[in-house]
Amino acid sequence: MVVSMEKNRTQTNPVEVVNREDVVVRMAGDSGDGIQLIGTQMTNTTSVFGNDISTLPDYPAEIRAPAGTLAGVSGFQLHFGSHRLHTPGDRINALVVLNPAALKVNLPDLEPGCLLVVNEDAFTEIGLSKAAYDENPLEDGSLDGYRVFRVPMDVLTAEACKDTGLKARAVSRCKNFFALGLVYWLFDRSPDTTLRWMDKKFRANPAVAAANSASLKAGYNFGETKELINVRFEVAPAKIAPGQYRRVNGNEAAAFGLIAAAQRAGKPLFYGSYPITPASEILQELSKQKRFDVRTFQAEDEIAAITSAIGASFTGVLAATGTSGPGVALKSEGIGLAVITELPLVIINVQRAGPSTGLPTKTEQGDLFQALWGRNSEAPICVLAAATPSDCFKMTLEACRIAMEFMTPVMLLSDSYLSNGVEPWRIPDVESLPRFQIKHPKPGDRFEPYLRDEKLVRPWALPGTKGFQHRIGGLEKRDVTGDVCQEPENHEHMCRTRRRKIDNIAATIPSLEVNGDESGDLLVLGWGSTYGAITAAVDRCRERGLGVSSAHLRYLDPLPSNTGDVLGRFERVLVPEINLGQLTTYIRAKFLVDAVGFNKVQGKPFMVSEIEHEIEEMLDGRTS
Amino acid sequence: MSANPVSPELTPKIYASDQEPRWCPGCGNYSVLTQVKKVLAKLGSKRENTVFVSGIGCSSRFPYYLDTYGFHGIHGRAMNIATGVKLSNPDLSVWVITGDGDALSIGGNHLLHTIRRNVDLTILLFNNRIYGLTKGQYSPTSPFGQRTKSSPAGSVDFPLHPLSVAIGAEATFVARSLDVNVHHLEHVLERAARHKGTSFIEIYQNCSIFNDQAFYFARAKETKDDTTVYLEHDRPLVFAKGRKGIRLHRMDPEIVELGNGVKEDDLLFHNETQKEPSLAYLLSRMRYPEFPEPMGVFRCIERPTYDDLVIGQIEDAQEQGPGHLEDLFREGETWTVE
Ligand code: SF4
Numbered sequence: 001m002v003v004s005m006e007k008n009r010t011q012t013n014p015v016e017v018v019n020r021e022d023v024v025v026r027m028a029g030d031s032g033d034g035i036q037l038i039g040t041q042m043t044n045t046t047s048v049f050g051n052d053i054s055t056l057p058d059y060p061a062e063i064r065a066p067a068g069t070l071a072g073v074s075g076f077q078l079h080f081g082s083h084r085l086h087t088p089g090d091r092i093n094a095l096v097v098l099n100p101a102a103l104k105v106n107l108p109d110l111e112p113g114c115l116l117v118v119n120e121d122a123f124t125e126i127g128l129s130k131a132a133y134d135e136n137p138l139e140d141g142s143l144d145g146y147r148v149f150r151v152p153m154d155v156l157t158a159e160a161c162k163d164t165g166l167k168a169r170a171v172s173r174c175k176n177f178f179a180l181g182l183v184y185w186l187f188d189r190s191p192d193t194t195l196r197w198m199d200k201k202f203r204a205n206p207a208v209a210a211a212n213s214a215s216l217k218a219g220y221n222f223g224e225t226k227e228l229i230n231v232r233f234e235v236a237p238a239k240i241a242p243g244q245y246r247r248v249n250g251n252e253a254a255a256f257g258l259i260a261a262a263q264r265a266g267k268p269l270f271y272g273s274y275p276i277t278p279a280s281e282i283l284q285e286l287s288k289q290k291r292f293d294v295r296t297f298q299a300e301d302e303i304a305a306i307t308s309a310i311g312a313s314f315t316g317v318l319a320a321t322g323t324s325g326p327g328v329a330l331k332s333e334g335i336g337l338a339v340i341t342e343l344p345l346v347i348i349n350v351q352r353a354g355p356s357t358g359l360p361t362k363t364e365q366g367d368l369f370q371a372l373w374g375r376n377s378e379a380p381i382c383v384l385a386a387a388t389p390s391d392c393f394k395m396t397l398e399a400c401r402i403a404m405e406f407m408t409p410v411m412l413l414s415d416s417y418l419s420n421g422v423e424p425w426r427i428p429d430v431e432s433l434p435r436f437q438i439k440h441p442k443p444g445d446r447f448e449p450y451l452r453d454e455k456l457v458r459p460w461a462l463p464g465t466k467g468f469q470h471r472i473g474g475l476e477k478r479d480v481t482g483d484v485c486q487e488p489e490n491h492e493h494m495c496r497t498r499r500r501k502i503d504n505i506a507a508t509i510p511s512l513e514v515n516g517d518e519s520g521d522l523l524v525l526g527w528g529s530t531y532g533a534i535t536a537a538v539d540r541c542r543e544r545g546l547g548v549s550s551a552h553l554r555y556l557d558p559l560p561s562n563t564g565d566v567l568g569r570f571e572r573v574l575v576p577e578i579n580l581g582q583l584t585t586y587i588r589a590k591f592l593v594d595a596v597g598f599n600k601v602q603g604k605p606f607m608v609s610e611i612e613h614e615i616e617e618m619l620d621g622r623t624s
Numbered sequence: 625m626s627a628n629p630v631s632p633e634l635t636p637k638i639y640a641s642d643q644e645p646r647w648c649p650g651c652g653n654y655s656v657l658t659q660v661k662k663v664l665a666k667l668g669s670k671r672e673n674t675v676f677v678s679g680i681g682c683s684s685r686f687p688y689y690l691d692t693y694g695f696h697g698i699h700g701r702a703m704n705i706a707t708g709v710k711l712s713n714p715d716l717s718v719w720v721i722t723g724d725g726d727a728l729s730i731g732g733n734h735l736l737h738t739i740r741r742n743v744d745l746t747i748l749l750f751n752n753r754i755y756g757l758t759k760g761q762y763s764p765t766s767p768f769g770q771r772t773k774s775s776p777a778g779s780v781d782f783p784l785h786p787l788s789v790a791i792g793a794e795a796t797f798v799a800r801s802l803d804v805n806v807h808h809l810e811h812v813l814e815r816a817a818r819h820k821g822t823s824f825i826e827i828y829q830n831c832s833i834f835n836d837q838a839f840y841f842a843r844a845k846e847t848k849d850d851t852t853v854y855l856e857h858d859r860p861l862v863f864a865k866g867r868k869g870i871r872l873h874r875m876d877p878e879i880v881e882l883g884n885g886v887k888e889d890d891l892l893f894h895n896e897t898q899k900e901p902s903l904a905y906l907l908s909r910m911r912y913p914e915f916p917e918p919m920g921v922f923r924c925i926e927r928p929t930y931d932d933l934v935i936g937q938i939e940d941a942q943e944q945g946p947g948h949l950e951d952l953f954r955e956g957e958t959w960t961v962e
Contacts, residue, residue: 048959246958260949270712272704289952290941295711295934299704300737307701311677311708314695315716319708337698427953463693463709463716466672471641471687473696474680483643484688 016231022081023187023233024089027179028106029098029119030067031060031074034176039076041180045193047247047424050237051080054532055422056088056605059361068122068130073105082236086532088421090607094186094233096179098122098153100131115231116146117182119175121154149229151222153178160218164211174215181219187233191220241426248425250389250418251278254322254348255285257396259292262318264397265404265436268293270312270319272305274327277360278416279350282322302327306334306347313343314472316440316462318400322348325367326357328411332375335409339379339498341472342450342458344403344410348396351415353603362603363416365528368582371411372557378495380502382406383557385413387531390425392418395554397434402505404438407457413556415578417529417605443467449482456501506558512566516542516549519569522618525595527553527583530576530606537611541619548615553583564591574598574618576611634668636661641691650832652803653683653750659810660719660748661690667817669717676719677706679726682757683750683829686721700731703738706745707930714931717817720747724765725755728784732764739793741930742821748813749786749826754835772834787908787922790824791901797823798904798922803830804843808854808919815921821929841912842919851912855920860891863916870910877910896924 027042029035036057047053056077065072079089091111097103099122110116123138137143138150157175158168166174177194184191195213202209223229248256262269271294273283287296295317299305306321313319323331328349338345349371353364367374371383382402386395392414399410441447441461449470450458461468470482478485479494514523515538526534531552538550551566553559567573567587573595575584581597588595598614600606639661647653664674674692678684680699687694693716697705706720727735727749738745754772755761761774762781769778790798797819801809809827816823828839837843841851853863853870861870862882869891871880880886895903904923911917 044957048957050959050961240961242961244954244958244960246954246956256953259947259952263949268712270708272708289947290938291944291947292952293938293942293946295938297707297711297934300733303701304704304707304734304737307697307704308708308711310697311695311705311710312712313708314705315675315709315712317712319712333698334701341695427958430949430953433949462713463675464673464713466670469671469691469693471694471696473678473687473694474698475696 015229017234018231019234021083021235022079022085022089023093023235024077024079024091025094025096025183025187026075026077026092026106026109027096027183028073028075028102029176030101031065031072032067033074033098034173035074035076035098038176038180038183039078041194041197042078042183043247043422044197045184045189046078046080046187047245048193049189050240051082051235052085052238052240053247053422053424054079054085054088056417057420066130068099068101068127070101070105070131073102075102075106080235082238084238086536087605087608090609096183098175098179100127100133100137103137104131104133110146112145114146115186116143116148117179117186117229118148118150119153119179120150121152147231151182151228156218156222157215160214161211164207164214166207166211170208171211174211177212177215178219181216181221182223183219185220185223185232186229187235191216240424243426245424245426247422248390248393249420249422250386250392250414251281251350252285253390253392253425254396254412254414255282255289257393258286258318258320258346258400259289259294260393260433261397261400261436262294263292264433265318265400265438267438268295268317270295270297270309270317272297272299272308272312272319272321273323274299274302274305276302276324276327278352278419279322279324279327279348281419282348282350302330303334306331306345307337309345310334310338310341310343313338313345314341314463316460318404319344320346320348320400322350324350324352325370328367328370328374335381335411336375336377336379337474338409339375339381340474340476342407342498344407344460346396346399346403347409347411348399349411349413350419351413353416353601359603361416363529363578363605364601364603365413365415365530365578365582366601367413368527368556368579368586371413372586378499380499380557382408382410382502382505383413384410385528385554385556386418387528387552387554389418389421389423391531391554393425401434401436402508404436405457405508406455406501406505407460408502413528415529441465441468448480450477450479452479452497455504456497503558506561509555509558509560511562512551512553512560514549514551514566517547518549520547520549521570522548522572522574522615523567523570524548524550524574524576524611524615525553525567525583525587526550526576527556530578533606533608533611534576536608537615540608540612541615546615546619548619559590567591567593567595572596572618574614576606576614578605634665636665639664639671639690639692641689643688645689646685647682648833650830651682652752652827652829652831653686655803655806656683656748656750656809656827656829657686657689659806659813662810663813663817666814673715674717674719675706675709676721677702677709678721679723679731680757681723681726681750681755682831683721683723684726700726700729701734702726703731703734703745703747707738707741707743710743710745710931711934714744714935718745720745722747722749724749724751724753724763724786728764728786728789735789736793739790739795739822739824742796742927744820744822744929744931746816746819746823747825749824750829751786751826752829752831752835753838754831756831756834760834785908785911786826788905791905791908791923794901795824795923796821796927797924799824800826800828800917800919800922802828802839802842802919805919812921815924819924821927842917851916853916853918855894855896855907855918855922857894857896857921860888860893861918862888862891870915877906877915879915896921898923899925
């Protein structure tokens, strides 16, 4: 049974209550401490409360780095507020750490005067030395600029659990919930949602359930009854459009998009994939959804993943594959095969940092060139990019639409930041989703494998259809008949035709919209996951009267038809990217505009303030 | 069973496409194409329900010459394309045409995994022990020491043996035949096509241009009786026109002369249905010139196919009816904003 904490509140502690429009809180500890779990719980609770949210989990690349070390620190950042949020937040307003290593790693991100809650039990000689601290930071004055609260979490958790019969080791695993309880108190959120979840989650193990809920309540009560912490935050619910909501991250949204597209096309979904960070979750999510006739194929490698999808597409189902940049490198010959055979295929690239294995769990936008041109010869495909976690749903639907409507591979670029980031998603009305009318030649129709329609699209004739037996493959084909053909003129004709077919997609996509004035001094142009940071920065600058607008590209090949026109209406164009200037180069080459790059490649997203600062520099204080 | 009477108009001819085969004169591929068409007719295969998928190499041109659905893939990946086809429409009969370079070198990984999954495909591996299309480099099945354009001093690669590999991956159907032994080839192809699961057939195929006579021992009239042994289920391994046989000595095969006290009953009896693949593996290790090379079906066992299992899970999941997007989107926690 769940006892509501709300009912027996006994406030004895006079606290300062700080009202804020939004707060950035980060919880951090060792990767074995269950930080992601409490992060998710805090996210649930705040979103159910009605705040807008944006989250950023940050976990080590190694599954089990040595406990207590800097490499083993796992963190979860939650930004919640009473207004629309675009990013997980630049600077941390409140940090809760379970060990010294977590303190050290996160210190650089704190705002001055940040609230700091530390588990003082972990600041032992061993703990400090694992975190490479010579002096105890709790005692050497180095934290003087922050409001530090020392809480003996290990001791208090053990005390709370003493009647549960759990062994000491198991009890020590409950301290994350003690910390979460304290966080709930700090932000005046009820622990009820989490208590209900625990009830269900640990039903099979009553002792663990009891210990976890005792720890959670102990953490909450500690704030409530002890005189120690004398500050609390209050953040009112946000004004959000009415409707039913759920939380979604970019990978879930992409998986939903694939399923929805297949359903709306009346087709089974085939998803061939090889596990790779940060894309594996799409495969996992899809493998659960068999009742939608989703056929997942965990292939032996990236190449098998894409070529199986090509076979599936030839057979007439909606076929997709998902991976990250290194996987796309392996798939590139396969993508070329789908280009020349002109088969619908969706390739989701959840980008990550670095060439080669790089920084597998960190984010980057380094694969734009790879998406546009990373194949041998002239092999144009359609390239899209999602702007936010929930936008992955919409753009995946778009990718599927274009692939089937134009008989072409489509690559959707997501990234680690979008795949991990969670935001509220207003659940769409299913009937409002597009319905895809897929045409397959029927017996009696005139059929030639490469006979094109007015959009230059060839027919999708399915094996099993009598009379339409045909052979396709990687060799150049004669247009119309599809026979193997080595003739020079035909090859050039086919290369140009494949390119023009991709260009024809532009007629079916929305034009590029401008946020702010339609023309002026400075346009900030972005693509992909920088949308949140760019929009927040530009909005803030505009509120301060700076003459700046922004535009965001979701379609990168073909570009929206009015792209050149929009760029031409501004004197200068600033392109922030998490790479060394790929969109900048592309835009300069395409439109001969003097676009200026603002680039960062640290495996981390932009902070709003970084872009804001860059805009200020460029405008040099000029107002509109 | 007369459920599927073969219609009289299904002759080998109707499976030919309008494209003229363009292999070199004397290439073993011609014979395989002819036998495949015969088998398709014999099985009553519908052209529209048949798909031939190939990789890259001389033999991989095969699909262009058949009036079925066909996919000429990229190097080494035919098995995956075929897997995608089969999983998407299990009613199709799916054949894979591959070679020693395609299946064992660049596509080696896929061969192992396709076989272990037991996808219902019929895989024809044309083994000519050379790279023909790229004009004569040694392949993963070329014998040690073979001089080719890329091994002028002799290859220092030890070869792979396709059947040992397939059996190692626990293929449910494994067989070998020879391009010129047309009746045997046809028979083996038919059995392979009828097998449910991955059927793997190694075909000794002569490349008359770059590796002529690689299989002289098995093809030539004067030698073949002594250098090959034809396997029959439940029958002793007898060759050399009944004069010799294979006997097991402890764990090893040995050649014995029949007569002089050695009877057929003393010989190794073939059992293609043995679940344990050790016997089949032992046969795959019998190689010319030490031994006569076995021809025929090494192994033929039943195991659920990958495609059946995948579709079975979907059917189970849909037992309570198909999924609804409305429910999918509402899995987990939701909340309503008024
Ligand atoms: S090169 Fe050899 S394998 Fe290729 S077609 Fe000619 S004879 Fe046949």
